[in-house]
Amino acid sequence: MEIQFLGGAREVGRSSFYVKGSKNFLLDYGVKVGRKIEYPISAGKVDAFILSHAHLDHCGFAPELYRHAFPIAFGTEPSLRLAELLLEDSIKIGMKEHLPPKVTKKELGFFMRRYVPYDYGAPVGFGEYDITFYDAGHMCGSAITKIEKSGSGRKLVYTGDFKIEEQLLQRGAEIVESDILMIETTYANRNHEDRKSAIKRFVEEVREVVDNKGTALVPVFAVGRAQEVLAAPPKN
Ligand SMILES: [Zn+2]
Numbered sequence: 001m002e003i004q005f006l007g008g009a010r011e012v013g014r015s016s017f018y019v020k021g022s023k024n025f026l027l028d029y030g031v032k033v034g035r036k037i038e039y040p041i042s043a044g045k046v047d048a049f050i051l052s053h054a055h056l057d058h059c060g061f062a063p064e065l066y067r068h069a070f071p072i073a074f075g076t077e078p079s080l081r082l083a084e085l086l087l088e089d090s091i092k093i094g095m096k097e098h099l100p101p102k103v104t105k106k107e108l109g110f111f112m113r114r115y116v117p118y119d120y121g122a123p124v125g126f127g128e129y130d131i132t133f134y135d136a137g138h139m140c141g142s143a144i145t146k147i148e149k150s151g152s153g154r155k156l157v158y159t160g161d162f163k164i165e166e167q168l169l170q171r172g173a174e175i176v177e178s179d180i181l182m183i184e185t186t187y188a189n190r191n192h193e194d195r196k197s198a199i200k201r202f203v204e205e206v207r208e209v210v211d212n213k214g215t216a217l218v219p220v221f222a223v224g225r226a227q228e229v230l231a232a233p234p235k236n
Contacts, residue, residue, distance in 0.1 A: 052160025078141025
């Protein structure tokens, strides 16, 4: 196996990793959203595209793969539904802002048609490989991918974005044994405030604004964090 990093290395955004073997896998194909949109390096021939989750920094460029080819795509069912929504929306925004279209609705349609959804823990055979998804605990449908060469017992694990700690709407990530581990490290060097006290502080601050007849504006990412913020925290 040969691994090539097409984006998302020493940066946050445009996550994409190319794994070459008797079958060639592309793990995610995202965009980097900033002042201008940045794209991953082009992939070589792809036999199967694997989507870890629906955030655009992991799926934003996936339809482009379907411009000249028709690779099969694997991921979970919620990732398929959410990716469709987010990609349609990003194409719409691109058109509104008169940006030259990098991906079109037609390619998005091909991507959706080639996507085969699988549940967590249900192995998919592909050539001499078995692919299995595990709960990554990051957002609805997010998956850790294990690619195992049949009979060899050698396992490559790609975490995508993951969260070990349980959230209000997500269980914590499953721990998956690996021989080669590709792990995301966005918050690796940061200490997060204890979750319980962060929730308490957040609720108190919103309550104070509302009690003073103000309007609390809560800027959050639209998919995943927004739903988590809207969910009712546990009593006490
Ligand atoms: Zn994410």
